[in-house]
Amino acid sequence: MKIITQEDIVKKLNINDLLFELKKSFIYYSEKKIICAPITQTHFSEKNADIHIKSGYLKDDKYYYVKIASGFPDNYLKNISPSQGVIIALNTSTGIPEVLIKDDGFITDTRTALSATLCAKFFASDKIESLGIMGNGIQAYLNAKYLKFIFPELKNLYIYGRNIEKLKNIQQKFVDLGCAVNLTDDPNVVLMNNKIIICTTSSKEPYLFPEHIIPGTVIIALGADDGIKQELSSSVIFQAKNVFVDSLDQCLKYGELSHAVKQKPEIQSKVLELGDIFAKNESYISKAGYTVIDLTGLAAQDIMMSRYILNEL
Template sequence: MSHEIRIVTEAELRGAVGLDRALVDVIENAFRALASGRVVMPPILSMEIAEANGEVDVKTAYIPGFEGFAIKVSPGFFDNPARGLPSLNGLMILFSATTGLVQAVFLDNGYLTDLRTAAAGAVAARHLAPEAVETAGVIGTGAQARLQMQAAHLERRFARGLVWGRDAARAAACAAELSASLGVPVEAAADPARLVAESQLVITTTPARQPVLEAGWLHPGLHITAMGSDQAGKNEIDPAALAAADLYVCDRVSQCEALGELRAALAAGLWHRGTPPELGAVIAGSAPGRTDAEQVTICDLTGTGAQDTAIASHVRGLLGTAGTAVIA
């Protein structure tokens, strides 16, 4: 029996959905559900294509109460820039959670992933950053660095931004763009230690395999969101920093143990506090979040299929008549 499937391109999706507080609420709900224990979220399917310097990850999750579930495919092919193509691409497919029928194919080239990742940063800031953030800093200069600063600004109206990256020209360009989009002064920092020292909220958005943020730089009243590490081997935060912080929170413990900052801390023998809380438990109030403006908090984001199901379901409601209907 044939049924209608909506095919939606990246351009159409960009017209339908952007980074705003409504989306942050949607992603917050996904984390709350994840901590309830009722979400079904299998381990990430991951395949490496070494000959092409490529990899592909598949994520999914079923969230009870949601009409649909997403399957998200994220290829990363790191020789693409030399061909004039972006490294990251992919699509999301939305299925009915009642019948399994395909409802929509979002040919987003990673746009929805960028949004739901940024929105998770906003959720972390909402629940863990100090109430007063005068300066926010980002380590990293890519597309996600820009989005994470925009997301942080939705939750904490900081008056000044800082950017640091290994390439000073890229850092300057990122700072200039952020100044314009946020309407507050954003400067390139001379070094990452200085950036951390002057910020109350720091986001790391790098593919680093050696820490870019040292434990000795932690200071009272600092929140760090580390969102770059999504594979075993990546590591942005000095493993000693996790234990030194007052509170360390995972998006998903099982993923952070395998792919996140926690993996590096465990491997270094520097984590002895047992199972960390998840962001969803902090949101739900079943685990304590920040209890004091002077605390140091760290949130480790590896990216979850629950976010994909949440954003795909949200987008479907915003589409109107956008896209092409195919009878299949």
């Protein structure tokens, strides 16, 4: 079996190529060109940790991909990344596992952040000079890093976290990206100063409410992925001008939408999948209201990322 490590992957990555592959992943998913198996999730309540298994394949492709990804937030106490995992590629003709991508969660972290970058690039204005980030973990940093790469004019970061001392401990690496960094334990400060908001926490209680959202804002929610986590109050979904999702099926089960639909089942009628929007190349953004993008993470993203890596290596 061929083994590919994170070190091998990092040497070959091209951000613009990955954005192109991720855009295709959303389109192929909505067009049902990628077949995905049901997600398996295990939650370790005593550790506040999760293990997710996502799998599937692109029709007529050589490999079927199985990804095991884990999130153990307390790993930082052991100087280990909270995100871990592997991807196995099995031959679709024989079922034989032929490639092990031992990425230690790198692919999941990267495709999650770049999917938010893709949405910001597609739906936001031509220039992004200020960015609001909810959270202070790996996704907070990667989103700032990749958006700075795509939007060099980005100069202001507003970062929300419940613990200011924790925020101060990670402030310098955000400053090193070339941005002025504003720290706050009040999410409304972030809302009132930004039209791009990326939510990256594992909160189980909503902290974001609609009262201070600026018209024209795009809110990209990454945290809710298991039907338990929730960053946005359901009223944020109800009052949004647009609600876009990576997968309607997944978001109804696991995303921010899963909480809102319990109160108003009819809300799903106004939801559109990103793949359908990307395929038409129409942004649908209105300056009169705000937009919510609910991302739960697709096997399709992992598949397209893995195919790209195998082709490069």
